[in-house]
């Protein structure tokens with residue numbers, strides 16, 4: 001009985017806090033939800049009309065952003081992706097409402113270059129990722145406060161790709177054989193789920209060794225944790241900051257994932273720590289894997305079993321789904337356009353004849369590299385990349401004079417940049433060897449030596465891996481994995497789409513995220 005007034009008071013308090021929090025950002029959210037429902041019912045004309053009215057109001061209220069009425073469209077989820085895909089192809093800057101904040105979108109190479117050149121103390125990537133992924137409650141605060149895993153990936157992992165190439169190739173071959181049994185008949189394979197298992201095994205072979213990478217529960221944990229982080233972060237971000245410490249721990253996917261990971265990783269890490277403490281970091285037979293690399297860079301407070309497990313979960317999070325989605329998209333492209341297969345096979349056969357299956361051979365496969373880069377250009381994993389927050393109390397001013405205040409969030413319009421005819425001829429057409437031709441024509445320097453237009457080389461018109469100091473440090477490993485997987489596929493199988501229609505299964509958009517089609521199957525048949 002006595003608790004009733006307290007519960008009512010608490011409910012009122014929470015209600016008021018939520019209202020205050022949502023006062024600014026969610027007026028637009030409610031309005032855009034309303035617009036969305038209307039547009040579902042009566043078509044897109046209503047949506048444009050209401051949006052235009054709303055944009056005018058906004059423009060007169062605030063002078064912060066230069067607005068283009070037809071392009072400043074406040075929407076989220078499906079509409080958000082629609083906006084970011086179709087309406088940001090212009091040389092400007094505009095902002096869109098997420099459920100929890102406004103995000104300023106940069107649409108020209110000049111503005112994106114400003115973002116690339118900005119000092120860390122002006123624009124923070126860590127705060128950008130941190131807020132988007134609610135890291136304090138999902139991955140762990142260390143992802144932002146002490147991101148030493150970035151150095152580990154940049155240096156130790158990237159340096160070890162050649163030395164561990166045989167393991168990468170072996171794990172990919174074995175995983176394909178386990179997942180897609182050799183058969184003279186066509187076998188339908190659910191593409192994305194299968195690829196996720198292959199990528200998870202391959203990454204884990206380098207990260208934690210052959211035994212664990214083939215353990216079904218460990219493999220499922222690596223896949224499921226990343227999915228949980230994304231889902232939970234979206235929910236946690238719906239709450240105002242003041243309530244996050246309350247709901248964050250309740251919704252956190254970390255405790256369950258840690259408990260599950262401990263079962264597999266504790267013995268391995270304890271033994272490694274024991275050996276390192278006894279013999280230093282140079283003992284014979286010390287595995288050349290992620291655990292060793294982390295220990296080489298970790299400060300004392302990070303050298304505990306739990307902290308190392310947490311770090312491995314973080315690395316799995318950034319490494320597995322990105323690569324699996326990218327590969328599945330490329331696989332769909334290849335299955336939909338089998339004419340690419342013969343030139344790809346010929347190129348690979350020549351390279352392997354000269355260098356065997358090695359990193360050097362992969363480096364010589366310019367057409368393969370081009371095909372993968374074009375697939376990234378065409379789909380990517382997100383409509384916007386390079387999330388940053390303005391951390392300078394004085395705000396941030398772009399080279400064109402646009403000023404954003406402290407606390408603003410921004411990102412680069414990747415999809416729109418990639419699909420702009422000003423940057424790519426016939427940008428809406430998938431042209432697998434586009435970059436191979438560009439590379440050959442690169443001032444006569446073309447061929448394997450030229451890194452320009454190569455898959456791992458970001459530039460202001462190719463943003464799949466970001467750009468500048470925070471460009472994806474795992475891209476060298478990811479690209480090696482992607483090349484070996486695609487090469488293994490076309491050398492060992494014939495592939496086609498289920499209906500043999502030549503139409504690539506459409507990507508699935510959720511807000512700004514672009515995923516490979518989850519339900520499509522690809523047919524595989526072993527080559528004679």
Ligand code: HEM
Nearest residue numbers: 318319322323326385386464465466467470471472474478
């Ligand atoms: C095809 C696969 C991949 C794609 C498309 C991709 C894409 C990206 C993008 C767009 C960013 C943000 C860059 C920016 O903000 O400027 C990023 C950051 C990052 N990626 Fe990747 N990534 C991939 C694979 C990997 C792999 C395999 C690893 C690790 C082994 C990895 C580790 C990271 C890390 C640690 C960051 C944060 C970098 C920082 O904070 O400075 N990624 N990635």
